[in-house]
Amino acid sequence: MPQIIKELPSIKSSTYPNRLPGIHGGFVGDKMVPSGIPQSVDLQSKLTQLHIQEWLTEDVFHIRWWILIGSLTVLFLAWYLLLDKTKKKEACLFLVLAIIIELGIDEDGEELILWEYPTDLIPIFPPLTSLNLISVPLSLSIAFQRYPDLKRYTAAAVIITAVISFVLEPLLALGGLYELVNWQYVYSFFVYLLIAFGIRFAAKKLLEIENKSRRLGQNKKERAEDEHY
Amino acid sequence: MAKTRKKGQKMNIIKVPARQNLKDQWDLTQTRITEWLQSELFHFRWWILLVLFCITAILLWKKAEKSRIVELTIFTAIIVIFVIILDELGDELSLWYYSADIIPLFPPITAINITCMPLIYMLIYQRFGTWGKFIIATLIMATVFCFVFEPIFVWIGIYTMLKWKSIYGFPIYFAIAVAAKMIVNAIYSDKEKRKA
Numbered sequence: 157m158p159q160i161i162k163e164l165p166s167i168k169s170s171t172y173p174n175r176l177p178g179i180h181g182g183f184v185g186d187k188m189v190p191s192g193i194p195q196s197v198d199l200q201s202k203l204t205q206l207h208i209q210e211w212l213t214e215d216v217f218h219i220r221w222w223i224l225i226g227s228l229t230v231l232f233l234a235w236y237l238l239l240d241k242t243k244k245k246e247a248c249l250f251l252v253l254a255i256i257i258e259l260g261i262d263e264d265g266e267e268l269i270l271w272e273y274p275t276d277l278i279p280i281f282p283p284l285t286s287l288n289l290i291s292v293p294l295s296l297s298i299a300f301q302r303y304p305d306l307k308r309y310t311a312a313a314v315i316i317t318a319v320i321s322f323v324l325e326p327l328l329a330l331g332g333l334y335e336l337v338n339w340q341y342v343y344s345f346f347v348y349l350l351i352a353f354g355i356r357f358a359a360k361k362l363l364e365i366e367n368k369s370r371r372l373g374q375n376k377k378e379r380a381e382d383e384h385y
Numbered sequence: 386m387a388k389t390r391k392k393g394q395k396m397n398i399i400k401v402p403a404r405q406n407l408k409d410q411w412d413l414t415q416t417r418i419t420e421w422l423q424s425e426l427f428h429f430r431w432w433i434l435l436v437l438f439c440i441t442a443i444l445l446w447k448k449a450e451k452s453r454i455v456e457l458t459i460f461t462a463i464i465v466i467f468v469i470i471l472d473e474l475g476d477e478l479s480l481w482y483y484s485a486d487i488i489p490l491f492p493p494i495t496a497i498n499i500t501c502m503p504l505i506y507m508l509i510y511q512r513f514g515t516w517g518k519f520i521i522a523t524l525i526m527a528t529v530f531c532f533v534f535e536p537i538f539v540w541i542g543i544y545t546m547l548k549w550k551s552i553y554g555f556p557i558y559f560a561i562a563v564a565a566k567m568i569v570n571a572i573y574s575d576k577e578k579r580k581a
Contacts, residue, residue, distance in 0.1 A: 194482070245572060249458060256466060
């Protein structure tokens with residue numbers, strides 16, 4: 157393994173001083189590309205190489221990497237076991253909407269170096285490493301399904317987001333799986349709360365619209381049948 | 386671990402630790418934002434994308450059958466998840482890149498990913514209920530995406546392929562539609578059984 161790493165060129169950001177972006181040639185991987193490619197493409201390629209290199213030398217098959225795999229499996233299994241199978245529709249609606257937001261927050265947070273995951277499950281997107289962010293949609297979708305009324309949902313959401321941001325995240329940081337760079341646990345808490353209520357609002361609205369529209373459709377059908385007889 | 390923090394070069398709010406991956410990441414993000422400010426924002430292509438985004442977002446809402454809105458939302462959201470994951474992967478692996486975007490950060494090529502493509506997928510899903518018709522419609526759609534839309538985007542100058550060919554995308558466009566429909570069917574499976 158180390159031999160492969162030695163052959164890869166070393167990457168230094170100092171070799172990329174503040175060049176003006178725009179038209180110039182560069183390397184993508186180890187291939188020279190013609191000019192006209194933006195500098196960001198070049199930098200992205202180097203960064204991905206660095207991520208893969210670090211992942212190969214430090215992360216993969218390391219004890220922390222196995223812990224990540226184990227925790228992820230447990231998380232998804234727990235979600236499936238806790239899922240009320242008679243109301244899959246509600247939970248899945250919440251889940252898919254929350255996953256889109258989660259992916260956006262996760263990637264943007266990494267791009268703006270707000271936080272970092274020192275150990276990667278896989279060195280490229282999607283970020284399966286972020287146990288804290290993955291558990292947000294999973295746990296909240298179960299809460300959404302179990303507690304249709306706002307009062308109990310609020311209690312559940314506050315407890316869940318508090319546990320994730322003030323217990324799980326410090327634990328992950330302690331274990332070397334998460335690192336706050338330009339971020340604080342309190343920010344996490346508020347962002348998660350925002351997700352909890354924003355997605356609930358959207359999901360409730362969609363369910364309401366569907367029910368209303370179905371009732372209208374049924375009424376029309378009944379009326380048509382009455383006229384027929 | 387001792388952290389020697391130094392201030393970001395352009396934005397002082399962000400502190401950049403002296404570690405290679407974080408420094409490179411911040412370099413990249415800053416370069417993206419600079420490039421976006423210089424040659425994308427308020428340019429003609431940017432306005433096209435913004436208008437496209439607004440129109441397709443409205444169509445997405447108007448065209449969806451309200452009596453099936455939950456099912457349609459789940460299907461469309463799964464498509465969005467697949468598309469943004471694949472697009473970001475292609476971006477990270479330097480398979481292709483886009484030279485215009487509404488925002489400089491993730492997700493890439495926002496208008497096409499979040500509204501345009503999902504709109505087309507949703508209309509097909511809504512219109513063609515049976516697997517046979519759905520598959521034929523999806524195959525036609527994938528062909529149009531690969532051999533009409535992609536060349537147009539390349540020609541306009543929004544999309545550049547580095548280590549990629551349009552034909553590679555064909556099975557992917559098709560597979561994500563089939564996978565999303567299978568997932569939705571699995572979510573709705575119990576209810577159908579109980580009805581029967």
